Amino acid sequence: MNVQSLILRTTAGFLLILLMVYSIFILLRGHNEPGGGFIGGLLIAAGFALYALAFDAAAARRLLRIDPRLLLGVGLLIAAASGARALVLAEPFMQAWWFPVMIPGVGKIGTVLMFDIGVYLTVLGTALQILLTLSEE
Amino acid sequence: MLELFWIIAAPFMAVALVPWLRNVLRGLTGYALALVPAGIVWVVAGHLPLEPDTAPSLVWSWLPELGVQFALRMDGLSALFVLMIAGIGALILIYAGGYMGSDPRAARLYGLLLAFMGSMLGVVLSDDLITLFVFWELTSITSFLLIGFNHEQEKSRASALQALLVTGGGGLALLAGLILLSIAAATADGAGLTEFGRISAILSLDLRAHPLYPAALVLILLGAFTKSAQFPFHFWLPNAMTAPTPVSAYLHSATMVKAGVFLLARLQPGLGDTLLWTVIVTSVGAITMLSAAAMSAGQRDLKRILAYTTVSVLGTLTMLIGLGTDAALKAAVVFVAAHALYKCALFMVAGSIDHETGTRDVTRLGGLFGLMPVTALAALLAALSQAGAPPMFGFIGKELLLKAKLDLEWVGALLIIVAVLTNIFLIAMALVVAVWPFYGRRLATPKHAHEAPLAMLIGPVVLSVGGLFVGLFPAVFDQTLGPAAVSAIAGHVVAMELHLWHGMNPAALTALAISAVTLVLGFVLFARLHHFFEHLVVVGHRIERAGPARGYELALAGVLQLAAGVTGLLQSGHLRRYVMVVVLVLVALLCVPVVRSVPAAFTDELWSIYWHEATLAVVALLSAAFATRSRSRLSAVAFLGVTGISIALLFALLSAPDLAITLVMVEILTVILFVFVFYHLPQLKALRTPRERARDALYASAAGLVMTLLVLASTAVPLDSELARYYAQNSKPAAHGRNIVNVILVDFRALDTLGEVTVLAVAAIGVFALLRLRRRTRRASA
Numbered sequence: 012m013n014v015q016s017l018i019l020r021t022t023a024g025f026l027l028i029l030l031m032v033y034s035i036f037i038l039l040r041g042h043n044e045p046g047g048g049f050i051g052g053l054l055i056a057a058g059f060a061l062y063a064l065a066f067d068a069a070a071a072r073r074l075l076r077i078d079p080r081l082l083l084g085v086g087l088l089i090a091a092a093s094g095a096r097a098l099v100l101a102e103p104f105m106q107a108w109w110f111p112v113m114i115p116g117v118g119k120i121g122t123v124l125m126f127d128i129g130v131y132l133t134v135l136g137t138a139l140q141i142l143l144t145l146s147e148e
Numbered sequence: 149m150l151e152l153f154w155i156i157a158a159p160f161m162a163v164a165l166v167p168w169l170r171n172v173l174r175g176l177t178g179y180a181l182a183l184v185p186a187g188i189v190w191v192v193a194g195h196l197p198l199e200p201d202t203a204p205s206l207v208w209s210w211l212p213e214l215g216v217q218f219a220l221r222m223d224g225l226s227a228l229f230v231l232m233i234a235g236i237g238a239l240i241l242i243y244a245g246g247y248m249g250s251d252p253r254a255a256r257l258y259g260l261l262l263a264f265m266g267s268m269l270g271v272v273l274s275d276d277l278i279t280l281f282v283f284w285e286l287t288s289i290t291s292f293l294l295i296g297f298n299h300e301q302e303k304s305r306a307s308a309l310q311a312l313l314v315t316g317g318g319g320l321a322l323l324a325g326l327i328l329l330s331i332a333a334a335t336a337d338g339a340g341l342t343e344f345g346r347i348s349a350i351l352s353l354d355l356r357a358h359p360l361y362p363a364a365l366v367l368i369l370l371g372a373f374t375k376s377a378q379f380p381f382h383f384w385l386p387n388a389m390t391a392p393t394p395v396s397a398y399l400h401s402a403t404m405v406k407a408g409v410f411l412l413a414r415l416q417p418g419l420g421d422t423l424l425w426t427v428i429v430t431s432v433g434a435i436t437m438l439s440a441a442a443m444s445a446g447q448r449d450l451k452r453i454l455a456y457t458t459v460s461v462l463g464t465l466t467m468l469i470g471l472g473t474d475a476a477l478k479a480a481v482v483f484v485a486a487h488a489l490y491k492c493a494l495f496m497v498a499g500s501i502d503h504e505t506g507t508r509d510v511t512r513l514g515g516l517f518g519l520m521p522v523t524a525l526a527a528l529l530a531a532l533s534q535a536g537a538p539p540m541f542g543f544i545g546k547e548l549l550l551k552a553k554l555d556l557e558w559v560g561a562l563l564i565i566v567a568v569l570t571n572i573f574l575i576a577m578a579l580v581v582a583v584w585p586f587y588g589r590r591l592a593t594p595k596h597a598h599e600a601p602l603a604m605l606i607g608p609v610v611l612s613v614g615g616l617f618v619g620l621f622p623a624v625f626d627q628t629l630g631p632a633a634v635s636a637i638a639g640h641v642v643a644m645e646l647h648l649w650h651g652m653n654p655a656a657l658t659a660l661a662i663s664a665v666t667l668v669l670g671f672v673l674f675a676r677l678h679h680f681f682e683h684l685v686v687v688g689h690r691i692e693r694a695g696p697a698r699g700y701e702l703a704l705a706g707v708l709q710l711a712a713g714v715t716g717l718l719q720s721g722h723l724r725r726y727v728m729v730v731v732l733v734l735v736a737l738l739c740v741p742v743v744r745s746v747p748a749a750f751t752d753e754l755w756s757i758y759w760h761e762a763t764l765a766v767v768a769l770l771s772a773a774f775a776t777r778s779r780s781r782l783s784a785v786a787f788l789g790v791t792g793i794s795i796a797l798l799f800a801l802l803s804a805p806d807l808a809i810t811l812v813m814v815e816i817l818t819v820i821l822f823v824f825v826f827y828h829l830p831q832l833k834a835l836r837t838p839r840e841r842a843r844d845a846l847y848a849s850a851a852g853l854v855m856t857l858l859v860l861a862s863t864a865v866p867l868d869s870e871l872a873r874y875y876a877q878n879s880k881p882a883a884h885g886r887n888i889v890n891v892i893l894v895d896f897r898a899l900d901t902l903g904e905v906t907v908l909a910v911a912a913i914g915v916f917a918l919l920r921l922r923r924r925t926r927r928a929s930a
Contacts, residue, residue, distance in 0.1 A: 037809075042885035045805035047893060049901075053813035060820040080916070083909045090902055105898040109884060119884055123894045126901075130894070133905040138817060140912040144919050146824035 016065070023065035027074075030058030038131050039124075048127035052134025059135075060142050068146045071139075079143060083136025090129025093122040152206045152220040152273055155188050155230065159237075159266035163259045170255045178245020178603060181258055185234035185241070185265060192230050198223065198632040205275060205348075215330075216345055221275035224632025225413055228481065229272035231629065232488045233403050237265045239607035243496055244394035246603030247503060257297060261398065264290040268403045272410055277326040277345040284322065284375075284407065288315045291404050295391040307387040310700065314374050314384045322371025322411075328364035329355070351418035351639070365419055368411070369428060376408025376462045379436040383697035386447075386455040393499025396451055397607075400458055401491035406484065409465045413480070417639025420472045430563075433467025436460070438566050441573035445677070446688015450498040450508040450585070453577050454491065457534070460570055461487045467563070468552065474634070474642050475555055479548035481633045482646065485625065486533060486541040486615065493530035493611035494581055497523055500604050501585055506594030510580055511681070515590030519597045522605050524586040529612035531582030533619070535575040537667060539648050541619040546571065548646075550659040568666050575670025576677055583674075622646035731851045738854050745861040761801060768794035776845075785822040789815050806889040 034055040041047030063071035072078075097106035109121035162184045169177045195204070205221035222230065241261060248254035267290055270283030289312075296308030333350040336358055355361055372378075377385040385405060389396055399405065412429065419425060437460050444456030461483070468480035500523050501516070502508045517524045533542035549567060553560040599605075618625050623646075631644040677684075718729065768791045775787035792815035800808035836844070875888050875896060885891040893901050 041887060041890045042894075043887050045809060045887060045889075047806070047887070047890040049893065050806065050809050050813060053810065053817065057813060057816050057820070060817060064820060064823065080913070083912055087906060087909055090905060094898070094902070105902070107883060107895050107898075121884075123883070123885075123898075126894050126898055127890075130901060130905050133909055137905075137908040137912040141915045142817070142821055142824060144916050145821065 019061075019065045023062045027058045027062050030061075031055055034058070034131075038127060041127060042119075042123070048130035049134055052131040053138065055131075056135050056138035056142070059139055063143060063146060068143045072143060075139065079136045079140035081136075083133050083140060086129050086132030086134075086136055088129070090126050090133060093126040093129060096122060151191060152204060152222060155191070155234075156220070156266055156270045156273060158184050158188060159262040159269065163262045163266075166255050166258045166262070170258075175245065175250070177254070177258060178242045181262065182238040182241040184262070185237040188234040188269070189231055189238065192222075192227055192234070195222075196227070196628045198227055198629075203348075207275075210276075210279075216278045217276050218279050219276035219346055220273045220279070221348055222273055223636040224629065224634070225410070225636035226272045228485065228629050228633040229406070229410055230269060232406075232485065233265060233268050233272065236401070236403070236488060236492050236611070237261070237398065239492070239496075239610060240394050240398045242603050243397070243499070243607040244392075246601045247392065247394050247499060253297075257294075257392065257394070260290055260294050260297070261394070264294060264399070264404070268407065271407050275347050277330055277347060277350075279345075280347065280411075281319075281323055281326055284371075284411075285316070285319050287404050287407060288312060288319055288375075291315075291388075291399050294395045294399060295388045297392050297395060298390065301390065304390045307384070307390045311384045311388050313704070314381055314700070318371045318374025318381070321367045321374075325364045325367030325369075325371060328360045328367065332358040332360040332364060347414065351415070353418070355418060356422050361419070361422075362424060365422075365424060366428075368415065368419075369432075372408035372411045373432060373466075374408070375411070376405050376466065377436075377459050378408070378432050378463060378466055379439055380696035380699075382436060382440055382459045383692070383695065383700065385459055386452045386692075387697075389449070389451040389455050393451065393495060393502060396455070397492050397495035397499065400455060401488055401495055405458065405462055406465075406488075409462060409469065409480075409484065412466060412469045413477075413637045416469055416472060416477075416637050420469070426470055426472065429470030430467050431470075433463045433465070433470055434563060434566050436463025437467060437570050438463075441570040441577075443688055443691060444577045445573055446684045446686075446691065448509050448511050448681075448685050450501065450510055450581055451495070453510070453581055454494055454498060457574055457577055458487075458491055460574060461491070464549070464567075464570070468549065469637070471552065471556070472638075473552060473555060474638055475548065475552035477634050477637045478630075478642065478644055479545060479552045481630055481637070481644075482541070482548055482625070483545040485618075485629075486545040489611045489615040489618070490530040490533035490540075490542055493526055493608045493615070494534070494578075496604065496608045496611070497527040497530070498581065500600040500608070503604065504595065504600055505597045510584045512591055513585035513593065514588045515586070516597055517586040520586070520599045523600055523608060524582075526605075526608035526612040527582040527586065529616055530608070531578040533612070533615040534578035535667065535670060536571060536663065539616070539619045541615045541622075541625075543619060543663075544622060544646050544648065546663060547656075547659050550662050551655055554655055554658060564662065568662060568669075571666045572670045572673055575667060576674040579671070579674040580677065619648065622648070728847060731847055735847075735850050735854045738858055742854055742857045742861055745864070761798065764794045764798050764801075768798075781826040782823065785819055785826070789819045792818070804889075806887070 034051040037046035037054060038048055038051035039046075041051065059071050059075060062074060075082075094105035096108055098104050105122075105126070107121060107123045109119055109123075114120055162181060166177070166181070169180055173180055203221050203223040203226075206219065208218040210216050210218040241258065244254070244257055244261060248257055264287060267283050267286035271280060271287060274280035274283055292308050292312040295311050296304050298304040299308075329350060330345050332355045333353055336353050336355055355364075374381045385400060388400065391399070420429075440456045440459035440463060444453050444460065447453045447456060465480050465483055465487075468476040468483065498508060500520070501513065504520065505513065505516070507513065529540070533540035536542045536546035550564065553563045553567065556563070626644045626646045630646070631642060634642045634644055720726075771787045771790035771794070775784045775791070778784035778787060792811060796808045796811040796815065799805075799811060875892055878896075879885055879888045879891045883891045883895040885895070
């Protein structure tokens with residue numbers, strides 16, 4: 012499907028970039044302020060959905076470059092892998108670990124952030140997989 | 149002791165070797181695999197005679213939270229069964245090698261036989277109720293696969309399913325019974341006993357007066373009776389004869405069907421000797437014993453004859469264990485061993501005849517002696533043991549049986565009549581199996597008969613000669629295994645001395661006289677049998693059609709019909725109907741508890757609503773109402789979006805920003821999704837009548853009302869804030885995050901989140917798979 016709206020088409024690309032930056036911001040600040048991987052993933056998915064609405068699903072796929080299925084697989088893998096360290100050390104699965112030094116602009120990082128990134132990618136992959144497949148019907 | 153574990157593990161491990169051995173050894177695989185059970189026999193025989201109080205045991209923690217242990221123990225009873233299972237198993241594996249020849253399915257048969265062997269060894273060695281049950285069900289499953297081995301045949305599959313349903317259904321009853329038993333043990337003991345499931349511990353308690361005893365007993369008996377094919381559950385065993393003969397010989401002579409008898413024997417010291425036990429077990433055993441023996445005379449298939457006589461013997465064993473006197477238990481132990489030897493030999497003989505001639509119909513067999521002399525002699529020896537003729541092992545068993553009954557007064561007299569009638573049939577049918585095919589006029593058979601290959605001779609010869617040998621030298625049994633086995637069943641030390649000739653005392657002479665009369669009558673019946681055999685076959689067929697097997701068929705058909713009806717009712721294929729069912733069930737389930745707690749919900753707090761909150765609620769309600777009145781899908785979706793956003797704003801106002809943002813995002817994505825999906829669909833039409841709409845409105849309002857009341861009721865209950873306080877206090881110091889919601893999501897309860905995103909991913913894949921499948925079917929139909 013294809014919405015013939017010049018305004019939407021012109022703004023969709025900018026909006027997408029803005030939403031992408033904002034969603035990463037939401038992802039990173041989530042540990043201390045409202046936000047996180049889940050919301051961030053939904054946000055960027057909405058950006059891509061808007062783009063698909065303005066142009067079409069194929070254009071959105073081209074822009075995404077990665078198959079949503081791969082995204083959700085990688086996301087799950089990252090999320091599960093964030094717990095692996097604790098498992099190897101015989102601690103409870105998903106026991107958190109933090110990098111001791113603060114990274115400027117990002118904050119503290121550790122397995123929890125890795126988990127959140129996994130969630131972010133999984134949510135993005137899931138939402139796009141469903142949306143794009145349906146819109147291609 | 150680790151040895152016990154390896155006894156069970158070895159057959160399972162050998163399964164893995166089967167394909168490789170088949171490639172290397174080809175025809176000799178059976179011999180090689182037989183070394184595994186032979187090794188078990190060698191190890192266990194090395195421990196004989198067993199000391200009664202120092203049974204080797206092994207206990208591993210399994211599910212400590214539930215008090216379940218992986219516990220094994222080998223007392224005399226276990227040892228007897230282990231030797232039977234492994235010893236006969238070795239012969240069966242060799243026999244199977246000859247029987248299957250170069251059949252490519254042989255590897256599967258070996259594997260299943262070994263897996264079954266391991267499960268069966270597990271049953272007899274278990275000292276924990278749950279361990280026992282797991283192995284018990286494993287025997288049901290492996291025997292299901294074995295009975296249905298020729299799965300291309302409809303009949304095979306039906307028989308396998310029948311066996312599984314009957315024994316599996318009994319298994320469920322058994323599980324319930326075992327759990328009741330362990331509860332009874334835990335409450336009876338009070339202190340001390342922490343391992344509720346340990347069989348040896350349970351049996352040392354006296355649970356006979358416990359209020360749970362009758363229920364537990366009846367359930368356990370159901371399990372034992374179905375497994376051991378007791379009346380009225382006997383019908384699956386003859387039907388199971390569709391299995392390849394090595395399977396029948398193994399499962400139905402020595403092992404699986406004896407599991408039920410084994411269980412009765414195992415539990416006898418703790419549960420036996422009550423009126424309930426004696427009446428049920430003895431009478432069921434006696435009925436089975438006589439009815440199955442009589443029904444065996446109505447069969448013309450060799451294996452079915454053997455199957456019915458097996459059921460009859462299982463009935464005898466059940467009856468003896470039910471009586472529970474020392475003499476009866478002695479008879480039971482001897483009978484178990486003697487029966488395993490001769491019945492397995494006879495099954496193997498039947499298999500050899502079938503294999504060499506192409507038929508198992510006794511009326512079409514005759515004069516094979518010259519062609520198959522070794523098989524014929526083995527058959528004769530085994531049949532004499534079944535007939536209870538001296539000097540076979542079977543004779544000793546039968547003498548003990550009669551003597552055990554002579555000790556009892558009028559019950560004994562009744563049981564002796566039953567036993568005599570039974571034995572007359574058993575003798576006649578044993579001779580039918582061993583004489584009709586081999587002697588008399590030579591009849592033409594589908595295949596040209598000749599002697600079976602060596603691998604198929606070893607088993608029958610060893611077993612039938614073994615029956616003769618133990619009969620002549622009973623010391624090999626009563627000096628090694630017998631007393632320990634009887635003592636284990638009786639629960640106290642029982643001495644045992646077996647003789648062919650008991651001297652001139654009244655009891656022995658009476659038994660001998662009854663024996664002699666029975667033998668003569670049996671021979672007479674056999675001699676006259678061919679005159680009316682055809683009539684018996686007709687009668688037997690009728691009984692099979694109308695007996696309990698018919699009940700099974702009706703029950704099965706009823707279940708299928710019920711399932712079809714329920715499926716038709718629920719799986720209508722209409723989304724509306726599904727949603728309606730879900731909503732109505734939810735309302736029905738919730739309304740009682742919700743209505744009860746409504747008064748508490750109306751607190752003063754309920755009325756302290758700010759005007760902007762009220763406005764948002766009204767907007768949400770209005771847009772929902774507009775959505776229902778909308779003519780176009782897009783506007784309906786947009787109105788629903790407004791409802792969602794209003795609720796999201798409410799969340800934001802009530803300081804749940806994370807929830808609010810998520811809801812907003814979900815609403816946006818939903819609207820986009822709907823736009824994608826519904827863009828091409830036509831305008832909404834009023835497909836439903838006003839009446840249907842009114843009904844739908846009623847359902848919807850009911851659901852909304854109940855959910856509202858539920859929320860009110862649940863917020864009225866003071867929340868246990870322990871958890872919330874913990875999260876609030878530990879969020880910053882332990883998880884380095886100020887946003888508690890996010891910290892819970894990614895740290896405290898990260899595993900939940902992982903599960904949730906996994907569900908999301910699965911849903912996405914599901915959507916993809918459904919749509920692609922649809923696309924493909926559409927392409928295929930185009």
